[in-house]
Amino acid sequence: MSGSLRCSISLSPLHSNEFPRIPVTKPRIHVPVPKPMTVALSKVVSPLRVAAPGVMIEAAGLEVDRVTEAELKENGFRSTRKTKIVCTIGPRTCEFEEIEALTVGGMNVARVNMCHGTREWHRDVIRRVRQLNEEKGFAVAVMMDTEGSEIHMDDLNDVESTKAEDGQIWTFTVRAFDQPSRPERTITVNYDGFAEDVKVGDELLVDGGMVTFVVIEKIGPDVICRCTDPGLLLPRANLTFWRNGSLVRERNAMLPTISSKDWLDIDFGIEEGVDFIAVSFVKSAEVIKTLKSYIIDRSPGSQIGIIAKIESIDSLKNLEEIIQVSDGTMVARGDLGAQIPLEQVPLVQHEVIQLCRQLNKPVIVASQLLESMIEYPIPTRAEVADVSEAVGQQADALMLSSESAMGQYPEKALAVLRSVSLRIEKCRREETHWDVTDLRIVSSSKLDEISEEICNTTSRMANKLKADAIFVYTKTGQTASLLSRNRPDCPIFAFAPSTSIQRCLNLKWGLIPFRLDFSDDMESNLNRTFSLLKARAMMKSGDLIIVVSDAMQSIQAIKVP
Numbered sequence: 001m002s003g004s005l006r007c008s009i010s011l012s013p014l015h016s017n018e019f020p021r022i023p024v025t026k027p028r029i030h031v032p033v034p035k036p037m038t039v040a041l042s043k044v045v046s047p048l049r050v051a052a053p054g055v056m057i058e059a060a061g062l063e064v065d066r067v068t069e070a071e072l073k074e075n076g077f078r079s080t081r082k083t084k085i086v087c088t089i090g091p092r093t094c095e096f097e098e099i100e101a102l103t104v105g106g107m108n109v110a111r112v113n114m115c116h117g118t119r120e121w122h123r124d125v126i127r128r129v130r131q132l133n134e135e136k137g138f139a140v141a142v143m144m145d146t147e148g149s150e151i152h153m154d155d156l157n158d159v160e161s162t163k164a165e166d167g168q169i170w171t172f173t174v175r176a177f178d179q180p181s182r183p184e185r186t187i188t189v190n191y192d193g194f195a196e197d198v199k200v201g202d203e204l205l206v207d208g209g210m211v212t213f214v215v216i217e218k219i220g221p222d223v224i225c226r227c228t229d230p231g232l233l234l235p236r237a238n239l240t241f242w243r244n245g246s247l248v249r250e251r252n253a254m255l256p257t258i259s260s261k262d263w264l265d266i267d268f269g270i271e272e273g274v275d276f277i278a279v280s281f282v283k284s285a286e287v288i289k290t291l292k293s294y295i296i297d298r299s300p301g302s303q304i305g306i307i308a309k310i311e312s313i314d315s316l317k318n319l320e321e322i323i324q325v326s327d328g329t330m331v332a333r334g335d336l337g338a339q340i341p342l343e344q345v346p347l348v349q350h351e352v353i354q355l356c357r358q359l360n361k362p363v364i365v366a367s368q369l370l371e372s373m374i375e376y377p378i379p380t381r382a383e384v385a386d387v388s389e390a391v392g393q394q395a396d397a398l399m400l401s402s403e404s405a406m407g408q409y410p411e412k413a414l415a416v417l418r419s420v421s422l423r424i425e426k427c428r429r430e431e432t433h434w435d436v437t438d439l440r441i442v443s444s445s446k447l448d449e450i451s452e453e454i455c456n457t458t459s460r461m462a463n464k465l466k467a468d469a470i471f472v473y474t475k476t477g478q479t480a481s482l483l484s485r486n487r488p489d490c491p492i493f494a495f496a497p498s499t500s501i502q503r504c505l506n507l508k509w510g511l512i513p514f515r516l517d518f519s520d521d522m523e524s525n526l527n528r529t530f531s532l533l534k535a536r537a538m539m540k541s542g543d544l545i546i547v548v549s550d551a552m553q554s555i556q557a558i559k560v561p
């Protein structure tokens with residue numbers, strides 16, 4: 001699907017400010033507008049400007065993310081950004097103003113990683129995101145990422161890092177030490193069975209090969225190793241063992257995907273009302289099913305979406321089944337690259353993206369997209385090429401990890417994702433090679449199959465007629481998702497009755513989610529929507545809209561009166 005990208009090259013800015021920024025009439029709450037950020041690739045894309053202090057026109061019953069609204073007006077309908085952005089929140093970005101700056105910069109989903117920090121820290125972050133949403137009219141979704149049961153080093157007693165030199169002898173052990181008594185060159189490992197799993201001669205890779213050791217002796221719980229590739233050992237670095245070129249899967253293969261600590265974190269996530277739970281090191285579909293029924297049990301009617309992280313070698317055997325039962329997938333290239341040969345990672349990425357599209361599930365491409373921007377204000381050319389590839393493959397979302405969690409340039413990294421997305425999406429629109437006949441049918445009933453066909457036809461029509469937008473009135477989000485799956489040229493305005501569905505739709509390609517109470521009377525829904533959007537300068541007379549809904553098996557093409 002990625003194909004080759006042929007497009008006309010223009011050296012002028014991608015979008016101009018031809019769309020007027022109309023100030024909102026009566027602000028409900030007055031809040032200071034953050035300064036527009038400076039953008040790393042400023043030669044290519046101008047910074048996003050949020051027009052006015054945040055107001056959701058909630059009184060009129062229509063809410064849209066203020067930043068998305070600004071992007072729509074600035075980029076113009078057809079060329080508004082389709083690829084969504086997930087940012088990991090860490091020490092560098094956890095304050096209110098920092099989260100706000102990321103939101104204004106285009107963050108659609110905020111991710112908290114339960115591997116790091118305390119629950120209190122995460123609670124504060126989640127509540128800040130929620131507060132910003134409420135006070136400033138954003139609709140940022142929250143994703144909680146579980147720790148999972150991987151084998152990793154301890155936290156080095158708060159030392160930032162420690163250097164392993166070539167030829168040095170280090171001991172990896174499950175013994176616990178108090179800081180003063182910890183012997184030199186000794187690392188504690190979190191998994192009790194690891195000494196039994198390894199054999200003399202095995203290679204021990206830290207963080208997928210940032211540092212490498214070879215096992216030279218085993219003495220009780222201590223595994224004695226010689227460093228063969230020197231480097232920095234970082235706190236909680238992940239450990240994998242290799243024998244004859246393959247990952248060692250002994251007892252550690254039986255480690256539970258969801259540990260006891262993860263279950264408590266999940267309870268915490270449910271309590272805090274997160275929108276997504278991303279499950280680390282998923283191996284099979286079973287664990288996703290178990291988690292789903294656990295959530296339904298604890299929180300009936302919950303809308304929490306379960307994202308399966310593809311980062312374990314075991315998940316690859318069960319890919320289709322896992323994707324089928326999940327609400328979305330993440331290609332977690334960091335750990336994946338420590339479990340399979342690196343040259344296979346791009347192939348897995350491609351396969352997962354294709355499968356997700358076929359099965360109508362959103363997919364996030366994660367890790368090391370702009371790794372050099374942890375330290376530098378501009379990315380490498382290779383990183384820009386990697387991001388372009390993911391956008392060209394039409395992944396639903398891109399994710400920043402360390403770049404936003406602890407890097408020096410989180411907002412610039414975000415701006416790069418935005419500008420590259422816009423540029424590559426423009427290329428794809430110019431390609432006009434679109435064909436839905438490749439999509440397999442995902443519906444299980446005849447009625448759903450009709451909806452699916454309607455969505456395919458709607459997208460084809462919208463492209464042929466060069467429509468300005470597709471409107472979808474959806475109670476569950478399903479019809480909106482089926483439209484997004486077609487990756488049409490114009491944006492899809494998805495009107496949903498609840499803010500939780502609105503936030504969940506934020507992860508899907510090309511969807512502009514609105515919260516709107518609507519009735520079964522389509523004519524009155526449309527008239528109301530048109531006048532609300534026109535009042536908001538988001539639409540003008542003569543715009544061509546293609547309309548569908550969950551409830552009606554029909555398609556309407558309408559010129560806005």
Ligand SMILES: Nc1ncnc2c1ncn2[C@@H]1O[C@H](COP(=O)(O)OP(=O)(O)OP(=O)(O)O)[C@@H](O)[C@H]1O
Nearest residue numbers: 088089090091113115116117334335401402405406
């Ligand atoms: N809440 C946090 N507190 C402290 N540091 C954090 C936090 N979240 C992220 N970080 C830092 O940012 C880095 C990158 O974050 P990221 O979420 O990618 O973690 P990771 O350790 O690579 O694990 P994962 O495989 O789950 O992504 C982490 O290694 C950590 O140093």
Ligand SMILES: CC(=O)C(=O)O
Nearest residue numbers: 332333334335366367
């Ligand atoms: C995101 C993540 O968990 C990884 O890349 O390993």
Ligand SMILES: [K+]
Nearest residue numbers: 145146147280
């Ligand atoms: K994690």
Ligand SMILES: [Mg+2]
Nearest residue numbers: 311332334335
């Ligand atoms: Mg991982």
